[in-house]
Amino acid sequence: xxxxxxxxxxKALADPTRIKILIxxxxxxxxxxxxxxxxxxxxxxxxxxxxKLREASLINERRDKNTIYFTLNDYFIKxxxxxxxxxxxxxxxxxxxxxxxxxxxxxxxxxxxxxxxxSQGKLKHLPAQLKKKLIVLEHIVxxxxxxxxYTEKEINEFVKSFHEDFATxxxxxxxxxxxxxEESVYELNPPEMWTKWxxxx
Amino acid sequence: xxxxxxxxxxKALADPTRIKILIxxxxxxxxxxxxxxxxxxxxxxxxxxxxKLREASLINERRDKNTIYFTLNDYFIKxxxxxxxxxxxxxxxxxxxxxxxxxxxxxxxxxxxxxxxxSQGKLKHLPAQLKKKLIVLEHIVxxxxxxxxYTEKEINEFVKSFHEDFATxxxxxxxxxxxxxEESVYELNPPEMWTKWxxxx
DNA sequence: TGACTAATTAGACATTTATCTAATCTATAT
DNA sequence: ATATAGATTAGATAAATGTCTAATTAGTCA
Numbered sequence: 040x041x042x043x044x045x046x047x048x049x050k051a052l053a054d055p056t057r058i059k060i061l062i063x064x065x066x067x068x069x070x071x072x073x074x075x076x077x078x079x080x081x082x083x084x085x086x087x088x089x090x091k092l093r094e095a096s097l098i099n100e101r102r103d104k105n106t107i108y109f110t111l112n113d114y115f116i117k118x119x120x121x122x123x124x125x126x127x128x129x130x131x132x133x134x135x136x137x138x139x140x141x142x143x144x145x146x147x148x149x150x151x152x153x154x155x156x157x158s159q160g161k162l163k164h165l166p167a168q169l170k171k172k173l174i175v176l177e178h179i180v181x182x183x184x185x186x187x188x189y190t191e192k193e194i195n196e197f198v199k200s201f202h203e204d205f206a207t208x209x210x211x212x213x214x215x216x217x218x219x220x221e222e223s224v225y226e227l228n229p230p231e232m233w234t235k236w237x238x239x240x
Numbered sequence: 241x242x243x244x245x246x247x248x249x250x251k252a253l254a255d256p257t258r259i260k261i262l263i264x265x266x267x268x269x270x271x272x273x274x275x276x277x278x279x280x281x282x283x284x285x286x287x288x289x290x291x292k293l294r295e296a297s298l299i300n301e302r303r304d305k306n307t308i309y310f311t312l313n314d315y316f317i318k319x320x321x322x323x324x325x326x327x328x329x330x331x332x333x334x335x336x337x338x339x340x341x342x343x344x345x346x347x348x349x350x351x352x353x354x355x356x357x358x359s360q361g362k363l364k365h366l367p368a369q370l371k372k373k374l375i376v377l378e379h380i381v382x383x384x385x386x387x388x389x390y391t392e393k394e395i396n397e398f399v400k401s402f403h404e405d406f407a408t409x410x411x412x413x414x415x416x417x418x419x420x421x422e423e424s425v426y427e428l429n430p431p432e433m434w435t436k437w438x439x440x441x
Numbered sequence: 442t443g444a445c446t447a448a449t450t451a452g453a454c455a456t457t458t459a460t461c462t463a464a465t466c467t468a469t470a471t
Numbered sequence: 472a473t474a475t476a477g478a479t480t481a482g483a484t485a486a487a488t489g490t491c492t493a494a495t496t497a498g499t500c501a
Binding site for chain 2: 459460
């Protein structure tokens, strides 16, 4: 359900300490201890807030020796704000894509998405079955802007909001023609180039 | 403080019942009883949520006989989402306007705004002193999009998010050249046309 | 191995919050 | 004035939440 996600997102931002954490992270990556000191709270409190922010996909983290550095997840901050408006104004209907498919397909699609993504919008794992995999890939890739050029780093960050194994998924994007790459610059292909399961055998 | 407002906004949206209320209101105005019935909660609960939504300026209300009808406050829903991003990315600095003024002016400006607006961003009352009034009007009007045409109804709704007496304030906009009107269509004037206190005697 | 550092967990505590019931208020209509 | 309909308030309760301290885990380096 879309509702849960929007509520979780706003819950995550509904606390002054967490907003301050995000403001600090906007200035660059920081580790827990530093955050704790700057905000005058204990490391335990930072851990607590980090969990909430992570659950809402608002931050990513990277480990270096004993230290965990947090970074903003730009993509989710922006897309969730938009999702709120969308939910309120367009209501509960429509999972988000402009449908070319008929109702039957749409139902299949939605149930596959419900199965392979958590309620937080994270990908559990790539389906083995091709048809399902394509639907999952399309679902992810449809969050990118058409016509915009992305660096490899941006694509990695973006994919990481859905799943840790960004390398595999990025390769799948190319393989199934969702995107093309030229000298490490990535861009969406037009949808008619995307491999669709119902055009197969 | 900007932070408080952003947190209050997200707190208001951090509850499924309140989101559902907004979704229902997106379909048109509704009164408390109907909302209570559709959401399977008591009228008292609706009153509770209505207060939170009102404090965050997400809804307006209108009384007709014994019945109070709630409506969405479109303007605030959108502008607050934007404010969140702004706060996170541009940090705590800058009240929002592109500064041409020097620091002294800016301080005066901010203190006037702090004095005449509640922490919720509502206008307490129009200052009598011209200089202060112009600053207040500019502050409000700077939330409109340049180049966009507004109907009188839209302007009224917009102004109402700041103060009940929209007619007076709308007239002030025209009088001091913040906007112009042509056949009931309103549009922002370019900032250099706005009456500025420091251009006066 | 053992010492050190950063992060996490567990548990406690106070605060906030969503909801209900029952009583009260307010404006209308008879 | 009285009755009625909708909204609000007050008070109770259970659940969630933010923060702390103290104990524990996990990873690094000598």
